[in-house]
Amino acid sequence: MPAVEVSDVSKRFRLELNRPTSVKEAVLRFGRRDVRHVWALRDVSLAIEKGSFFGLVGHNGSGKSTLLRLMAGIHRPTSGRITAQGRLSALLELGSGFHPELTGRENVFLNGAMLGLGRRQMAAAMENIIELSGVGDQIDAPVKIYSSGMYMRLGFSVAVNVEPEILLVDEVIAVGDEEFQQRCLQHMESLRSGGTTIVLVSHDTALVRELCDRAGWLDGGCLRSVGDPDEVVDAYLVHVADGGPEPAAGR
Amino acid sequence: MTVKHPGLRAALLLSPAARTGARLVRSFAERETKALYKRNLLGWLWSLLKPLTTVAVYSLVFGVIYRATAPSTANGQAEVFALYLFSGLVVWNVFNTIVNGSMRWMDGVSELRKKIYFPTETALIGGAAATLLQSSLEALVLVLIMAVLANVSWTLVFLPVAMLLAALFALGLGFAAAIVNARYRDIQHLTTIVLSVGFFMVPIVYTPDIVPERAYGLPVARLVELNPLNSVIAVTRDAVYFLEPPDIADLATAAAWATGVFVAGLAFFRRRSMAISEEP
Ligand SMILES: Nc1ncnc2c1ncn2[C@@H]1O[C@H](COP(=O)(O)OP(=O)(O)OP(=O)(O)O)[C@@H](O)[C@H]1O
Ligand SMILES: [Mg+2]
Numbered sequence: 131m132p133a134v135e136v137s138d139v140s141k142r143f144r145l146e147l148n149r150p151t152s153v154k155e156a157v158l159r160f161g162r163r164d165v166r167h168v169w170a171l172r173d174v175s176l177a178i179e180k181g182s183f184f185g186l187v188g189h190n191g192s193g194k195s196t197l198l199r200l201m202a203g204i205h206r207p208t209s210g211r212i213t214a215q216g217r218l219s220a221l222l223e224l225g226s227g228f229h230p231e232l233t234g235r236e237n238v239f240l241n242g243a244m245l246g247l248g249r250r251q252m253a254a255a256m257e258n259i260i261e262l263s264g265v266g267d268q269i270d271a272p273v274k275i276y277s278s279g280m281y282m283r284l285g286f287s288v289a290v291n292v293e294p295e296i297l298l299v300d301e302v303i304a305v306g307d308e309e310f311q312q313r314c315l316q317h318m319e320s321l322r323s324g325g326t327t328i329v330l331v332s333h334d335t336a337l338v339r340e341l342c343d344r345a346g347w348l349d350g351g352c353l354r355s356v357g358d359p360d361e362v363v364d365a366y367l368v369h370v371a372d373g374g375p376e377p378a379a380g381r
Numbered sequence: 382m383t384v385k386h387p388g389l390r391a392a393l394l395l396s397p398a399a400r401t402g403a404r405l406v407r408s409f410a411e412r413e414t415k416a417l418y419k420r421n422l423l424g425w426l427w428s429l430l431k432p433l434t435t436v437a438v439y440s441l442v443f444g445v446i447y448r449a450t451a452p453s454t455a456n457g458q459a460e461v462f463a464l465y466l467f468s469g470l471v472v473w474n475v476f477n478t479i480v481n482g483s484m485r486w487m488d489g490v491s492e493l494r495k496k497i498y499f500p501t502e503t504a505l506i507g508g509a510a511a512t513l514l515q516s517s518l519e520a521l522v523l524v525l526i527m528a529v530l531a532n533v534s535w536t537l538v539f540l541p542v543a544m545l546l547a548a549l550f551a552l553g554l555g556f557a558a559a560i561v562n563a564r565y566r567d568i569q570h571l572t573t574i575v576l577s578v579g580f581f582m583v584p585i586v587y588t589p590d591i592v593p594e595r596a597y598g599l600p601v602a603r604l605v606e607l608n609p610l611n612s613v614i615a616v617t618r619d620a621v622y623f624l625e626p627p628d629i630a631d632l633a634t635a636a637a638w639a640t641g642v643f644v645a646g647l648a649f650f651r652r653r654s655m656a657i658s659e660e661p
Contacts, residue, residue: 143659152567203498206655220497227497229490232412243404244499246397 131215132177133296133327134201139210141171141196141351170196172351173210178329178344180215183322185342185359186331187366192348194331198222198298201329216295216327219245221285221302230274234265234284237273241288255291262313263287278305290317297321300331315341335363402503409486409507414514425518432474432519436467439586452588454532454622464530465622467523469585472617475516475544476551476610477576479509483555484562484569491563494658501654502647505559509552516544527621539620539627547613549639553646560653563660583610609638 147164150156170193178184186194199205200212202220220227227244228237238259242252260269263284265276273281282305289297297318306314318341322328332338338345338359345359347366354369355362443449444462451465486508487501494501520540527533562568582605584592589611592602605611612635616627 145661149564151565153565153571154567156565204495204658222496227493229412229493231489236408236412240405240408241497243401243408244497246401248400248404 131180133180133182133215134176134178134329135211135213136174136176136197136201137211139171139174139197139200139207139212140169141193141200141205142208143168143170169351171200171207171348174348174351174353175210176346176353176356178327180327181322181325182327182343183318183341184327184329185338185345185362186329186348187333187335187338187345187363188348189370193351194348195222195300197348198300198329198331201296202298214296217245217292218296218298219289219292219294220298220300221282221289222298222300223302228273228281228285231272233271234263234269234273234276237284238269238288242292245292245294247292252292259284259287259291262291262317264310279307279310282306283310286314286317290321294321294326296327296329298329301333304334335367339363402500405499405503406507406510409490409504410510410514411507413486413508413511428515429518429522432467432470433522436463436470439466443586449587452623454527454530454624456530456532456624461530464523464526465588465618466586467526468617468621469583469614471516471519471523471540472543472547472613473580473583473585473610474519475512475547476613477580478512478516479548479551480555480558480572480576481569482508482512483552483559484572487559487563491657491660494654495660501657502556502650505552505555505650509548509555513544513548517541520544523621532622532624534624536620536624536626539616539632542632543613543617543620543635546616546635546639547610549643550609550613550635553639553642553644556646556650560650560657563657579608579610582608583614585614589615609634609642612638 145166145168147166150159150163174193174197186197188194196205198220199222200207201214202218202222203214204222227241229240232240235256238256239249239252242248242255260266263269263280263286265280265284268276268280269284273284276284282302286302286306289299299318304311318328318330330338330342342359344357345362346356347354347362349369355365440463443466444451449462451462454461454464483505486504490501490504493499524533524537524540558568558572562572584605589602589605592605594600594602612631615631616635619625619627619631
């Protein structure tokens, strides 16, 4: 059984321009509303095997982050089904899953609770988390004062220290410094050898070729190809050389 | 392994999802409590300032200036309007704080919810739990005063019941308000207005028997009687003031409203909170 199974998934976002933000406005603007829909994903089917390292490439706005968010359960697909088996930990963009008012330490516990881990388990992992994140004493300061690098480092440290069975990573390592990027890669490698399924979104095609067992290419919300990373990345790069993405996802 | 009674397992916190939910409720409750009191005794005492001031002001206006009289307590000693008022106010505060707080608790986590999945209702339930904790302190002060006046009895066990029912009722409304307020930001102001009118629709600063049958063509007494909170307040008064077991009809009405509104509110919240994560 695959760790993540995506069957015929489409996602449509509702986009309202100048959306009224109060009852008063809504009443005043009654009947004159500009609602559009954006198809971020169309009929995507994909099975990611347990223990594999899957790379996702594609142009800006092609739906990569949306697909990860659906896998993480943040959004619900408009149609189709997504199932993920096992404890899932996700690093989506900056500041994934931190409450700005809480301290780093409190956020670690809160994150743990969201992932289904108790206080005792998180307390046991705390030392490793603080060590890897390198935030030091600032662990007891509210995360809103963190630099973007610190934010991301703490997020990454939590994500890899909760023994995830599935790890989703969306283009976040790029924010860290050279040393941290190296450590991230090492950690992902060791998680992979421990049997964790990893899904990585990256614009770094060399990295995808090097790390991934399989890759997929999203273009305008459609999965254009999936398979051997070298072939997928080559096809994607040929397409880029040929003049770029499909016109923006339609209505 | 097949789970035969998911509902029962969830109720006993045996399913992983229920345990996760319980942990989150606890985290959010702790956060709210800490924000309020910063973990010190003075903070807790400070939190009593507002309700006690309210009791003092209303007692002055209605008890002293208007000479409103309260029915006598069970032991017939005290006829203290302030205590009659306080007993209603304890429960009203639970209700009022939770309805208003729900929108704030929702706002506190809606950015977070866009980046990580968790059952969003746990933030509101956690806030409500923290409110109940704070209100127990008020309730304790009330009971202590009653103890000094030798007006206590086993019926006090119904005080926490009434507070819990008020909390469930408020959460049900709060769930709905939080969802609507996430889109239409003036709902929080409208809610404040509705609640301040609602306060006077419940017999807290007056006794139910002085309400006229009709006024301005409106069946006022009937309206006050039909107000769902009225039965919760009645249960409270019986429990701490008259020291009588609650009227079964009052208790049943209160319980039915509280569970009905809570279940409906939660269902609405669950159905709509997913869309909040997609708001830009
Ligand atoms: N919450 C949202 N509401 C409306 N539209 C959205 C929302 N999230 C994404 N979209 C739209 O869906 C499309 C896909 O976006 P997505 O973020 O998945 O792209 P991406 O492949 O991750 O791009 P990038 O490489 O720039 O990160 C875009 O057109 C975007 O505008
Ligand atoms: Mg993206």
